[in-house]
Amino acid sequence: MTRTLVLCAAAVLLLSLPARAGDSVEAAMKLFEAGEYSKAAEAAEKVGADDPLYARARYLAGESRLALGEPDLAEAHFRAALEKKPDAIPAQTGLGRALLARGKADEALPVLEKAVKADG
Numbered sequence: 084m085t086r087t088l089v090l091c092a093a094a095v096l097l098l099s100l101p102a103r104a105g106d107s108v109e110a111a112m113k114l115f116e117a118g119e120y121s122k123a124a125e126a127a128e129k130v131g132a133d134d135p136l137y138a139r140a141r142y143l144a145g146e147s148r149l150a151l152g153e154p155d156l157a158e159a160h161f162r163a164a165l166e167k168k169p170d171a172i173p174a175q176t177g178l179g180r181a182l183l184a185r186g187k188a189d190e191a192l193p194v195l196e197k198a199v200k201a202d203g
Contacts (some may be wrong), residue, residue, distance in 0.1 A: 108136045111143045115150075123147040138167035142174045145181065154184035159189075172198050 107129045114123035124147035137149035145160030161178035164171060175198035182191035 093171050106142050107169065111140065111147070115143060115147055120147040120150040124151070124156075126189065132163075132167075137173060138164045138174070140166070142177060145174070146178045149177065149181055149184065154181045157181040158185065170201060175201070 111127035127144035141164035148157035164174040179195035
């Protein structure tokens, strides 16, 4: 009986610990690849700004939101990714696509040009 209580207490403790960001980002990527865009966005949005994988998580959230037809939310995620990693080409192209989807071609063009130049 005591062993069962200890195991239950340990399980509750483990479940209450925050997930590692790498786990959330990996889960978000798998969900995105499976076409589960809403769940992918939710998983990526759980990653905190102080985490080293924050930029990647925001990029995944942006791609997910764009796939869901939410370019305004996608734009915010791509911008957040670029604040952490200004030279991230995927986030730049994502931002350009989100801006185009929002009818902001004038803003999208320099973003996309920068991404193309950086990609060589």
